[in-house]
Amino acid sequence: MDGLNFNVFNVLILAGIIHGLIFSFIIFLNKNLKSSTNYLLAFTILSLAFSNLQYWFIDTGIIPRYLYDKNHLLFIPFEFLMLPFFFLFVKSYLNKKIGKYEKVYLFIPFTLSILYLFFRSFLNIELKIAKFFNLIIEYMSMIFSIIVIVLVFRMLIVYEKNNSSYVASSVIIKTKWLKRILYIGLLLCTLWFASLNLLETFFDKGYYKFYPLWIGVAILIYWIGYSAILQKQLFNERKEIRDKKLKTLKDNEISFSYTKIDSLIINNKLHLNPNLSLKIISRELNLSEGYISQLINKNSGLNFNDYINLLRVNDAKDMIVNGEYNSYTILAIGLEAGFNSKSSFYTAFKKFTEKTPVEYKKSVRNL
Numbered sequence: 001m002d003g004l005n006f007n008v009f010n011v012l013i014l015a016g017i018i019h020g021l022i023f024s025f026i027i028f029l030n031k032n033l034k035s036s037t038n039y040l041l042a043f044t045i046l047s048l049a050f051s052n053l054q055y056w057f058i059d060t061g062i063i064p065r066y067l068y069d070k071n072h073l074l075f076i077p078f079e080f081l082m083l084p085f086f087f088l089f090v091k092s093y094l095n096k097k098i099g100k101y102e103k104v105y106l107f108i109p110f111t112l113s114i115l116y117l118f119f120r121s122f123l124n125i126e127l128k129i130a131k132f133f134n135l136i137i138e139y140m141s142m143i144f145s146i147i148v149i150v151l152v153f154r155m156l157i158v159y160e161k162n163n164s165s166y167v168a169s170s171v172i173i174k175t176k177w178l179k180r181i182l183y184i185g186l187l188l189c190t191l192w193f194a195s196l197n198l199l200e201t202f203f204d205k206g207y208y209k210f211y212p213l214w215i216g217v218a219i220l221i222y223w224i225g226y227s228a229i230l231q232k233q234l235f236n237e238r239k240e241i242r243d244k245k246l247k248t249l250k251d252n253e254i255s256f257s258y259t260k261i262d263s264l265i266i267n268n269k270l271h272l273n274p275n276l277s278l279k280i281i282s283r284e285l286n287l288s289e290g291y292i293s294q295l296i297n298k299n300s301g302l303n304f305n306d307y308i309n310l311l312r313v314n315d316a317k318d319m320i321v322n323g324e325y326n327s328y329t330i331l332a333i334g335l336e337a338g339f340n341s342k343s344s345f346y347t348a349f350k351k352f353t354e355k356t357p358v359e360y361k362k363s364v365r366n367l
Contacts, residue, residue: 016218020049051078080110083148274340
């Protein structure tokens with residue numbers, strides 16, 4: 001084992017690789033996680049992990065570098081697999097039908113690069129020329145990755161536009177976390193470009209110039225795995241909460257006596273819409289926004305936003321004290337009460353109860 005290159009950086013990279021492999025195989029082996037969406041997620045993470053693993057073997061010297069440089073028999077361009085699998089995962093996650101030929105088109109670059117590397121091993125190509133073609137493949141995979149990232153962005157924007165209205169019978173899938181992953185992907189493409197063109201000056205030997213990129217990929221493996229599990233859990237919990245509330249919703253909801261506005265909001269559960277505004281209520285009642293705001297302030301002593309948030313906080317309190325919702329997270333309850341984020345939920349809850357949701361839950365449990 002003499003001459004092997006081990007350092008703190010490639011140990012961190014290896015940790016990300018192991019995490020990705022374990023995470024993926026858990027998805028494949030766990031019957032409860034059996035779905036095409038989860039499998040596409042696992043393939044995405046496997047592509048990231050195997051890409052890093054391939055370079056990790058070369059960097060540490062476990063695979064002799066000359067095998068990589070001379071014939072590429074051990075080299076597989078996983079860079080052409082990451083984004084196609086992620087594209088298909090996002091499409092499946094958003095419950096969009098995957099096109100008949102999309103699986104073919106997305107993997108054409110990977111297939112062509114494999115064919116090139118295969119035939120190259122039988123051709124007597126000078127090393128200098130071979131490195132030039134390898135560099136072309138590297139840039140092509142970078143450009144291809146950016147194109148797919150843009151396509152996923154476009155898919156998310158279209159989805160958000162088509163699902164901008166609140167629907168009481170269904171939960172709208174959150175997309176912000178997917179956008180964050182795409183931003184990280186663009187950052188990694190920038191590091192990729194820097195590794196090929198800028199960091200050569202600082203690291204003229206070995207593969208140290210690629211360390212920022214590989215560590216970034218390791219972080220991305222953790223980030224995708226954690227985010228996907230958390231968002232899936234939140235979505236399932238919100239869906240169960242929504243189903244429970246729709247089943248128990250009665251026609252004779254408690255109504256306040258002073259205006260039609262109260263009846264409209266409370267009987268129709270409009271406050272559960274995180275995008276509710278004076279404009280929406282104005283259209284429903286054919287009254288001016290200013291007049292509605294004045295009525296609410298006069299009768300409740302609150303401005304419109306506080307009035308709506310108080311209704312949401314009361315809904316959240318009811319669910320927190322209700323034993324049927326014990327198994328759900330505080331955040332899922334807050335989102336189903338109509339808040340659009342954890343921060344807005346906690347801020348409003350603290351304002352009207354002088355306690356955080358967690359503190360409130362503990363206090364009612366101790367009564």
